[in-house]
Amino acid sequence: MVVVDDGIMVVVDDGSIVVVDDGSMVDVDDGIMVVVDDGSIVVVDDGSMVDVDDGIMVVVDDGTIVVVDDGIMVDVDDGIMVVVDDSSMFVVDDGSIVVVDDGIMVVVYGGIMVVVDDGSIVVVDDGIMVVVDNGIMVVVDDGSMVVVDDGIMVVVDDGSIVVVDDGSMVDVDDGIMVVVDDGSIVVVDDGSMFDVDDGIMVVVDDGSIVVVDDGSMVVVDDGIMVVVDDGSMVVVDDGIMVVVDDGSIVVVDDGSMVDVDDGIMVVVDDGSIVVVDDGSMVVVDDGIMVVVDDGIMVVVEDGRMVVVVYGSMVDVDDGSVVVVDDGSMVVVDDGIMVVVDDGSMVVVDDGILVVVEDDIMVVVDDGRMVVVVYGSMVGVDEGNKELINDMIVPLLHQWTKANALFKPPVINQCRTIELKLTKLWHKAVETSLGKGNLARKNEFLHTLDTLFDILTCKCSIQLCSESNCSHSGKRENNSHIDCGCPREKKIPVLELEFIKAQRTKAEGQGSMQMGSIDYSETKKQIANAKKREQIREREQKKKMKSEEAIQREEELCQDVYHFFDSSSDEQEATSDDIPPINVNATKLSELVDLSLEVLEPPLTTSLTSQELRNLKETPMQVPKWPSHTQSVERCVKMVTEAAGHVYSHERREVWLLSMMV
Structure with missing residues (x-):
């Protein structure tokens, strides 16, 4: 590399630096650095430091960076960063740097990057570096070079990088960042510069710089965001939603941040954020909520709930919320949804919901549920709903009549029973109208002869006679069941044989019939x-x-x-007159020094008569002292106190001596 500035020339060749100034020449060995300022030459070698006139900057060879500017010095370990007086920021990859006065040029040892005075940036790959006058930039990648005349832009490799001459960077999709081919990213805005290795992202918006590392997220002003995951990157310009490859979802809107690991869905609507994860739900003001639970979906909008039976998709208003279940695929474009399920495709406009399951479509429009069976449409009106509710009462009574234990959770909840009856009712209506082919009609007619099963447990029941059990005909219950359901949901053992007969009955007749109570x-x-x-x-x-x-x-x-x-x-x-314990005593009489004068017996002398009565009447729990030594010390102390209270000061010593002899 050769850079010429006001007749000063620096030549870098194989790590050696030669500076020529006014005919004089200095050669520095071992690739140490030279700083040139107004014709003065400074050499830094072996960790020593020399300051140039006007307080420019010196970098030490061992990777430590020292910045001297108007008497201000900043030391950054491991060669991470150097800050110049104009708030420009430079990241050094290997700890080596050369800075020239007035921010004209920064050369990173090893050919990493170069910044020129107008804030433009040149990213150099494979140690090749080119700087053109007048801010025109050249980006070199794998030896290829593209130069645009007029200094407008530079495109590298497959057109994924676009650089504008005024220092800002824009990608093809109106983004704010540039990604280099090797995974590193360089962002320049208003003369500031960052170079991040290993696929770590940097976003610049209005001069602000944010570095994101290891999948964490930092939000830049005006809601611009970057999500990093194993080098993959998704940028959303309007602050709506970002989805990373591994299924994690990050949503940023107006500076707020939500990160959901292994979540199902994130919806942002008018600045609100809704996160749905593992069936749990969070509602934000004016937000839209979607819950996916066991194939049944619930949409909450403006406090109103809509349930879609056995649904695979829910759409709210203008297609802002889409839920897919059971491997279906949904494409939303300008409010038009396409549902693909088992190869069939249905296109719906005007924000209408379509659920495809077993060739039965459920359409929800304006909160009203319409069931489409075999291609025709049947509306669910209030009259049908009342009829279904009237059917539930005798149905539950009949099951309770069979056994008093047939109640939730042994049987389904009323809401689930209502949904099952609704679906069955619409099949009956379509069959009565002659809709559908013969096979489906016969299938429906066959279901009428089977049990309308509302039991929660669906485990298989086997009779003793079928399994050659030795108990066959010898006990009241002649059936077995391998059931893993919770205890509160199990079928009563007494009714296993009856339920088996009801589930296997043909033409409305079973081996067992319900009699009187x-x-x-x-x-x-x-x-x-x-x-x-x-x-x-x-x-x-x-x-x-x-x-x-x-x-x-x-x-x-x-x-x-x-x-x-x-x-x-x-x-x-108050007093230190309690005799201490002699821990070195060899005799019991030496344990306490009785020659000390005790001024006041402690503890009981300060209690009133009522306090003594309360203490006597209250059940006493003896504390467990931490160790034997403390126990002995406390016991001796309490005996001494009691003796002083009972025998007074004069008689206590005689009493203790008599007890120890």
């Missing part, structure tokens, strides 16, 4: 249920009493500790 068994079940409820209440009360007793004991223990500790602290604060 078994009053004795029903009475027994009601009594057992009441007994279980009483046992549960007793256990709950017992648990509450046990917890209250434990709490009272803990409070009492705390009171005792507090009583003794406060008394001991008060004694130590």
Whole structure:
């Protein structure tokens, strides 16, 4: 590289630097740096530092960077960053740098990057570097070079990089960043510069610079965002939504940030953010919420709920929310949705929802649900809804009549039963109107002879006679079931054989028929249920009493500790006349020095008569002292205090001596 400025020339060749100034020449060995300013020459070698006139800048060879500017010095370890007086920022890759006065040129050792005075930037790959006068930029990539006359732009490789001469950078899709072929990114705005390796992104907006690393996210002003994941990058100009390759979703709008790992969906509508993850739901003001749970989808809009039976997609208003389930695909373009399911395609306009399942389409428009069966449309009006509600009451009564335990959660909730009846009703209407082919009609007619099963447990039941069981005909229950359902959802054992017969009946007839109510068994079940409820209440009360007793004991223990500790602290604060323990004593009589004069017996002398009565009547819990040594010391202390209170000062010594002899 050769750069000429005002007759000063610097030649870099194989790490050696030669500076020529006014006919004089200095050669520096070992690739050390030379700073030239107004004809003066400074050489930095072996970690020494020399400052040029006017306080320019010196970089030390060991990778440590020292910036000297008007007496201000900044030391950055590991050669990370150098800041010049005009707030320009330069990142050094290998810790070597040369800076010339007035921010004219920065040369990074190893041919990484060059910045010129007008804020333009040149990214150099494979150690090749070119700088053109008048701010015209040349980008070299793998030896190829493209130069545009008039200094307007430079396009590298496949046209993915576009650089504008005024220092700003724009990609093909009106973005704000430039990505180099090797995964590094360089962003220039208003003369500032960042070079980040290993596919880490940098966003510049209105002069601000943000570096994002390791999948974390930083939001730039005006809602511009960058998401980094294993070198992949998604940029959204309007601040709507970003999706990363591994399924994680990041949404930034107006400076806010939401990061959802392995989430299902993120929706942003008019500045609000809605995150749906694993069936949980979060609602933001004026937001739209979508919940996907076991194939049933719920849309909440303006506080109103719409349920789509066995749905695979929900669209709200102008197509801003789209949910796909069971591997279906949805494409939204200007409010037009395309649903692809098992090769079939339906196009709907005006924001109408279409669900495709088993060739049955459910269309939701303006909150009204319409079921399309075999290509025709049947509306769900209020009359049909009331009719279905009237059917639920006798249906539940019939199941309860069979067994008093047939109630939720053993059977489905009323809402689920209503949805099943609605679907069955529309199939009946279509069949009565002669819609559909013969096979589907026969299939529907066959379902009429089968059990309308509302049991939660769908596990297979096997009779003892079918499995050659030894219990066949020898007990009241002649059936088996391999059920993994929760206990509260299991089918009563007494009804297994009956349910087996109902599920396998043909032409409306089963091996077992429902008779009149078994009053004795029903009475027994009601009594057992009441007994279980009483046992549960007793256990709950017992648990509450046990917890209250434990709490009272803990409070009492705390009171005792507090009583003794406060008394001991008060004694130590007022007097030091309690005889100390002689830990080196070999005889019991040497344990306490009784020759010391004790001025006041502690503890009990300060208590009133009422306090003594309360102390006597309160159950005393002896504290567990931390160690044996402390226990002995505390016991001797308490005996001494008690002796002083009972026998007074004069008789205490005689009493203690008599006890020790």
